[in-house]
Amino acid sequence: MNLTPLTLKEIYKILGWSLKSIKCNDEDLGKFFNLIESGEKNSTILRSILKLDNKTVEITSGLKERIEKIFQQIHCYLDGSILDIGGGDGKIAEKIASAGFSIEITDIILQYKGHLKFFKCKFNHIPAPDFFYNTVLLLNVLHHSKNPLALINEAVRITKKRIIVIESIAENEIEHKITAFLDWFDNRVLVPNKIPLPFN
Numbered sequence: 001m002n003l004t005p006l007t008l009k010e011i012y013k014i015l016g017w018s019l020k021s022i023k024c025n026d027e028d029l030g031k032f033f034n035l036i037e038s039g040e041k042n043s044t045i046l047r048s049i050l051k052l053d054n055k056t057v058e059i060t061s062g063l064k065e066r067i068e069k070i071f072q073q074i075h076c077y078l079d080g081s082i083l084d085i086g087g088g089d090g091k092i093a094e095k096i097a098s099a100g101f102s103i104e105i106t107d108i109i110l111q112y113k114g115h116l117k118f119f120k121c122k123f124n125h126i127p128a129p130d131f132f133y134n135t136v137l138l139l140n141v142l143h144h145s146k147n148p149l150a151l152i153n154e155a156v157r158i159t160k161k162r163i164i165v166i167e168s169i170a171e172n173e174i175e176h177k178i179t180a181f182l183d184w185f186d187n188r189v190l191v192p193n194k195i196p197l198p199f200n
Helices: 008-020 026-037 043-049 061-077 091-098 148-158 173-190
Strands: 081-085 102-107 118-120 133-139 159-166
Touching: 026 043, 043 173, 061 091, 061 133, 061 159, 081 091, 081 148, 091 102, 133 148, 148 159
Parallel strands: 081 102, 081 133, 102 118, 133 159
Antiparallel strands: none
């Protein structure tokens, strides 16, 4: 992934909440941003500079605000049995469950370690009967699929009432590069995982 079109100022701005809780000194942050601006994309090196390997990166206040915002946007549309496709660490699902809703999580990799029901799925196949869930969530997950339309069709198959979609929309090449960079940073540097990043 080519990161060079991003300026240092843009990088500081878009990383915002992600770096607030990482207690790094100015020298380390300077090295990090210099490497990013030069086009460095080795997540192991970048994690080492930020000394993330010896830290547990906890959910930041900014991310908590994001979860709350998403919940406020969708809660009035939630109904009956709910499936969160690509639910990741389950933070949004847990917020929904705490409001009294019945929700399950599915993803292609196991990140979730909480008490809600979780089951693994394949890229575009959800192991559930037709019209099984009242509500299906696709929250910032379509950009992780190499075939988003196939995933949408699968959501349609298992839903009997409503599908709720939230997705980042890039209206030009610069916005696409920024969105792709944020996705890469969050899933490869900040909290490394094996979620596919097709940057579509």
